[in-house]
Amino acid sequence: MDAVIRPLVTLLALGACGVELGPVQPWEPIDQAGVDATMLPERSAPETFRSTRVVATDPVRVVTYNTEFGEDPEGLAAAILGDPELARCGIFLFQEEESYPDEPESRAATLSRLLGLGYIYIPAREKQGGTHGLALMSAFPIDNVQKMILPIADNGVPRMAVSADIHVGDRTLHVINLHLETRLNAQERVEQLRPAVIDAADDVLVAGDLNTNWVTWVGKVPVLAESRDQVDVLDSYMASLGFDAPSADSGPTEHAFGLEFKLDSIYTRGLTTTFGGVVRTGPSDHWPLYIDVEL
Amino acid sequence: MRVLLAMALLATAGSAAHVRADPAAGHDVRVAAALPDTGDTDLAVGAKAAPARATRDARHAIYVELGGRAGLWGLGYDWQPHRRFAVGAAASYTSFDGDRITTFAPYVAAYPILRGRHRGFVQLGPTVSRQTTPSPFPEWDGLSTTKLSVEAAGGYEYRHGVLVRGYVMASKGAHLVPWIGASIGWTL
Numbered sequence: 424m425d426a427v428i429r430p431l432v433t434l435l436a437l438g439a440c441g442v443e444l445g446p447v448q449p450w451e452p453i454d455q456a457g458v459d460a461t462m463l464p465e466r467s468a469p470e471t472f473r474s475t476r477v478v479a480t481d482p483v484r485v486v487t488y489n490t491e492f493g494e495d496p497e498g499l500a501a502a503i504l505g506d507p508e509l510a511r512c513g514i515f516l517f518q519e520e521e522s523y524p525d526e527p528e529s530r531a532a533t534l535s536r537l538l539g540l541g542y543i544y545i546p547a548r549e550k551q552g553g554t555h556g557l558a559l560m561s562a563f564p565i566d567n568v569q570k571m572i573l574p575i576a577d578n579g580v581p582r583m584a585v586s587a588d589i590h591v592g593d594r595t596l597h598v599i600n601l602h603l604e605t606r607l608n609a610q611e612r613v614e615q616l617r618p619a620v621i622d623a624a625d626d627v628l629v630a631g632d633l634n635t636n637w638v639t640w641v642g643k644v645p646v647l648a649e650s651r652d653q654v655d656v657l658d659s660y661m662a663s664l665g666f667d668a669p670s671a672d673s674g675p676t677e678h679a680f681g682l683e684f685k686l687d688s689i690y691t692r693g694l695t696t697t698f699g700g701v702v703r704t705g706p707s708d709h710w711p712l713y714i715d716v717e718l
Numbered sequence: 719m720r721v722l723l724a725m726a727l728l729a730t731a732g733s734a735a736h737v738r739a740d741p742a743a744g745h746d747v748r749v750a751a752a753l754p755d756t757g758d759t760d761l762a763v764g765a766k767a768a769p770a771r772a773t774r775d776a777r778h779a780i781y782v783e784l785g786g787r788a789g790l791w792g793l794g795y796d797w798q799p800h801r802r803f804a805v806g807a808a809a810s811y812t813s814f815d816g817d818r819i820t821t822f823a824p825y826v827a828a829y830p831i832l833r834g835r836h837r838g839f840v841q842l843g844p845t846v847s848r849q850t851t852p853s854p855f856p857e858w859d860g861l862s863t864t865k866l867s868v869e870a871a872g873g874y875e876y877r878h879g880v881l882v883r884g885y886v887m888a889s890k891g892a893h894l895v896p897w898i899g900a901s902i903g904w905t906l
Contacts, residue, residue: 608815609816609817609851610815610817610852611815613851613854613855614854637892637893639789639790639814639817639819640814641790641814646789647895647896648789648819649867649889649891649892649894649895650821650845650849650865650866650867650889650891651817651819651865652892652893656851656861659861660858660861663857663858664858682893682895683893
């Protein structure tokens with residue numbers, strides 16, 4: 424019987440090996456003093472926050488898109504401008520943009536120039552001599568930009584949320600762009616998300632790569648778990664805060680190893696929205712997800 | 719001829735539903751009482767082996783799994799009413815980082831390949847999985863969901879006192895997921 428008991432004890436003990444999340448950090452202005460020069464945000468000139476093409480303004484169209492390290496700005500721009508629905512988008516929340524000193528400009532700068540939009544790039548962490556972070560690109564002026572380093576998982580890397588006000592004429596859309604850790608189980612994912620949304624404005628759009636996979640993480644080892652989709656848990660948590668999940672039925676937004684996952688979501692509160700779609704194209708492992716918002 | 723053969727077997731095996739030769743004789747050939755099986759070539763071999771030290775064959779098995787039908791691990795039981803068929807179930811409970819997962823996976827199995835102790839099998843059955851994510855926060859009640867999927871598996875089994883299985887499987891619910899499993903246990 425010992426041969427039965429030992430594996431069982433081992434398996435149950437695995438259940439106790441939880442991921443520890445770090446402390447909650449406050450929202451901070453992105454331009455605060457004392458930040459390491461390599462981690463400073465980067466933005467285009469104020470006059471670039473306008474569009475060189477026709478974009479939707481009433482309702483305004485918002486896209487969230489993980490660009491897979493922004494490695495192929497030309498391919499990303501071609502995918503966006505080549506789709507008539509995406510080409511009308513005036514606000515983009517990007518994840519996984521990067522910048523390296525041996526490249527002529529940040530990848531966000533290249534992409535924004537190709538899209539004809541203004542941009543703000545906010546590094547979340549240093550990576551191989553460069554930086555990795557989030558970007559906002561817009562045909563409309565952006566201000567009140569703040570960042571929050573999310574509770575760090577001890578098996579992961581620093582993750583960040585960025586909030587901003589985007590002014591569409593005399594109307595303002597408050598957005599929160601975020602990118603959660605990959606290797607988290609459902610309850611930990613809620614714990615990492617919570618600080619970014621718990622005190623959010625009444626009228627707000629939250630979007631990004633929430634990494635809501637259907638994997639059970641045993642430490643750093645992913646175990647596919649078809650019946651355990653973390654999207655359900657995050658949708659439930661956001662609903663408890665009064666958020667709608669207009670992209671709940673979007674279908675998969677990411678593809679890898681022949682499998683598809685719904686890793687990206689859009690949540691809104693106090694806003695009238697119409698879900699747009701997922702455009703399954705482009706060089707990234709993620710697909711852009713968009714929504715129309717009446718302000 | 720088949721009737722005579724069956725009568726001879728029944729006379730030899732008495733009331734035992736399943737008999738097999740002494741493993742020491744090197745013939746682990748199951749002799750099925752079920753008459754429809756008389757056309758199986760194993761039966762003819764069994765007719766020679768059966769008279770010597772026949773013992774009751776094991777219809778029951780319990781096992782533990784790594785991976786497999788019940789997810790990360792499982793505790794299972796199966797019963798063979800017929801040498802080519804079995805029914806069984808695997809179940810598990812796992813707690814990871816606050817998430818609690820209970821899984822129950824009954825199945826039917828067929829053995830299209832029989833080579834003494836070595837067998838090839840296929841399994842098919844539903845899996846019911848209940849996941850509970852408790853809330854550590856006052857604003858949320860947590861979430862419990864119950865999901866149903868269908869799993870098909872195929873692989874190798876060694877059954878002779880011990881039970882050893884290795885198999886690949888596919889689970890289809892909201893997604894189609896490949897998976898693997900390995901089992902070890904005892905036949906009773």
